[in-house]
Amino acid sequence: MKQNNMLAMILAGGRGSRLHDLTNKVAKPAVSYGGKYRIVDFPLSNCANSGIDVVGVLTQYESILLNSYVAAGRRWGLDAKDSGVYVLPPREKADANLDVYRGTADAISQNIDFIDTYSPEYILILSGDHIYKMNYAKMLAEHKTHNADATIAVIGVPMNEASRFGIMNTDEEGRIVEFEEKPEHPKSNLASMGIYIFNWKLLRKMLIADMKDPDSNHDFGKDIIPQLLNDGKTLYAYKFKGYWKDVGTIDSLWEANMDLLDKNNELDLNDPTWKIYTEDVTTLPHYIGPDAKINRAFITQGCIIEGEVKNSVLFTGAEVGPGAKIIDSVLMPGVKVEAGAVVQRALVADGIKIGKDAVVGSADSEHIELVAKRVKGVE
């Protein structure tokens, strides 16, 4: 807090229902990604690397695992004095009823008391389910230079996809003149990344008003941002260049993993100056057997590979038996593929066993097959 007078709040309550069985038991921010990470490691590590030392994480849906996971602030180095990660599920208060978070803005409104204990000048609102590396300190610097009331991070998307996003129309200086949610005929390709910096005093006032408004969706994109523009406030777009992915579906989660196989891929998890921190698991390095065959793969500690791995990402402790083939697939933590089994264009969920000689997925399927139940072997 002392470093930059900015506090971060990560919205991590969403279910991510299009991830189907993957989010039956855990919220989307806790979904595994990239061999050893969980998605929420990205905003948390970005905060730590940007010099933000107080982070609130707003959880709601299936939050047991997520709560205990993010509470260990030490993993991201957020455990110094006056620093910390605070888990903030909805709670009962003396002057209000216990209520779920009704929207992104409401989640912040319900925690005004928490934020007030730090009385920050700025507040950074983040989403817990995006994969990207960003230096929020740079965004804050621009926010200050512009003397803005709010700054919204945007990324250029292909024009033909722009109608899927919330689009910011800006003037030449980058000042936002108009915001359109999923416009049919987009005027620009600058999509909102759901990353906002607000002056806390102003946002606080708006949230209190928003809470009382019966017609509001209590959502930043639908209510708060349009209201700010209506009021003639100064909003700037902060242009982000680099890798950014909102993994909403099994296909896109698979794709985001596959992106890591490219040489010099944009996310560059190997960058020593901007490491992504995660849980430290106690396992051996990965073991590669005498008959293994590996090309184009992303493999982490604890894996044991005796078969063939091609174009695939293997998470902590995944095992590939002798003669088994893993092609164009993602094996989540603890997956065991027994001898002779073939896994192709599939995403295998945490801890699933695929029996001997079983065949999962196919080379020419339109969608990636999600395997979330044990697959029996061929007798």
Next chain:
Amino acid sequence: MCDALGIVNFSGTNIRVRGMEDYRPIGAFSFLGRYRVIDFPISNMSNSGIDRIQVYIRRKPRSLTEHLGTGRHYNINSKRGKLHILFAEGKDENDIYNTDISAFLENMECIERAHNPYVVIAPSYMVYSANFDTLLQNHIDSGADITLLYHSVDNAKEAFLNCTTLNLNRQKGVLSLEPNRGNAKDRKIFMDTYIMKKDLFIELVKKAKSLSSMYTLADVVNAACNELDVRGISHRGFFASITDLESFYNANISLIDFKTATSLFDNENWPVYTRTNDSCPTQYFETADVKSSVVSNGCLIEGTIENSVIGRGCVIKKGAVVKNSVILPEAIIGENVTVDCQVVDKHAKIIHAKEIIGDPKRPGYIRREDTL
């Protein structure tokens, strides 16, 4: 709960690992890619319920203190427990007087202040897993004054040459501790691991000083064999004494075999802790060809690897061939370079030299930060 003070001891001046020890003590050697040798004794203590641990350092403390830090990663209670790093101060590193006894004497008040009635002393330079809680129970039940841990080997003629052996009678009573002179193949190699009452330990340390200024703990225990009930207890499972470059190399290479590895590692019940480096997973490219190897995180692999241990953050370029070698963290093996039977130290870059081939009996060594 194992009510013993854990002491991790350093290697004596008689031990010198070619090349590698110029840069750090043996405990700080990188081992099997992601570990350091000292992770094994400390994890044994932590898993046995010992949460007060003293680590003694004779020389070159930098890399060891960096790795150990507060000891939090060893899963010892952060309030009740303590990982205490102690130095043999004010002595030349290879001074004959720079013994473990002199280090214990210098830090005697720290030993005396510990509340634990027993001590477990283990070396920072040997790799094995052992449950000290069970061993301490055994020790107490047996009524012995001192229990020594040993490993029976059948290759003492060519290996373990600077280790100590135990000379036992039929009742496993220790008659004497003798250096391994390499004249017999079957030997009981002393694992430099002791269990005794703390008061006896203090008494022996003080006595050693009056007997000879050059005495080590092993010397004084040997001298006490006649008066005290000293017993040996046999250890089973994986055992390696990292006391020369060959033993370091062989220990790493032998653990590439997964069956051998399971005789040392039991991740569920007996985890080996180490400091995380937050490296990302390892990336294998189109041209990679990897067999029978152990690979750590953070590597970029385009070349061929066979029967090797690859440390954290190594780069194996296109056309490179790494065989029968132990590559320490962050080394770079350049395009079309062949490396066979080598120990390549940290941050070394092999770019110009196209072939470096050693002999498995006497592996080659490439120095830290060297560019070849």
